[in-house]
Every structure is written in C-alpha cells, then in structure tokens.
Amino acid sequence: MTLKSKLDFRYLETMAAGDPKTIKTLLEGLRSELRDDLPRARLLLQAKDWAGLERFCHHFKSTLSFSGHAALVAANESLWKIAKQQGKSSTDTDALLKKMEQYANLVTQEVNRLLKNS
Numbered sequence: 001m002t003l004k005s006k007l008d009f010r011y012l013e014t015m016a017a018g019d020p021k022t023i024k025t026l027l028e029g030l031r032s033e034l035r036d037d038l039p040r041a042r043l044l045l046q047a048k049d050w051a052g053l054e055r056f057c058h059h060f061k062s063t064l065s066f067s068g069h070a071a072l073v074a075a076n077e078s079l080w081k082i083a084k085q086q087g088k089s090s091t092d093t094d095a096l097l098k099k100m101e102q103y104a105n106l107v108t109q110e111v112n113r114l115l116k117n118s
Helices: 010-015 020-036 038-046 048-064 070-084 095-117
Strands: none
Touching: 010 020, 020 038, 020 048, 020 095, 038 048, 038 095, 048 070, 070 095
C-alpha cells in the first residue's frame, strides 16, 4: 500500500512493510502522540524544565520519524539541542515550539484525511 500524500510517509510505509492494517495502526499512533504528547512540551518549556524537555524531545524523535514532515523533525531537533544546553541559546524557544505545534497540526490534518480515506 502506498499512501497518496503531500507528506513523505515512506519511512512509515517501510516500517509497516506496506501492510495496510499496520499502516493504519501507525498513523493512528502518530495522530494520538501528536495530539496527546506534544502539549507536554509547552508545559516543560514554561516550567523551564530543561532536563524534562530534553527527554521529551529525544523520545519524540522516534514519533516524528513517521510524520513525513522534515521541518517538524528539524524543529524538534533544534529544541532538543537547546534543552541540552539548559536553554542557553539565542533562539526563541517559544517561537520554535509554536512552529512545531503548527507543523504537527498540518501532519494531524493529513493523517486524519488518510485515515478517513482508508
């Protein structure tokens, strides 16, 4: 099964070995983690819990590898590096997280479309 999408879901398809049921399960998991887990990053950032944010971003890398959205993956990587430096960066972390939230919303919309059509 090949997903018809504006996002690059090749990694997800490879991990699912092209099996439609597995693809659906992975898409549902991606949607769930974007919806349920990403808001935690905002709480960690507001609390300036750099160690917690570093762990979150590191864990989220594996989730985002399925997203097919390179800019979302890159934003998470940037936030992870800032968290590793305990926030010592000239980068606006709030703006970076807002980008992640916007990108995640786009991915979620696309995943919803794919699941609706599956």
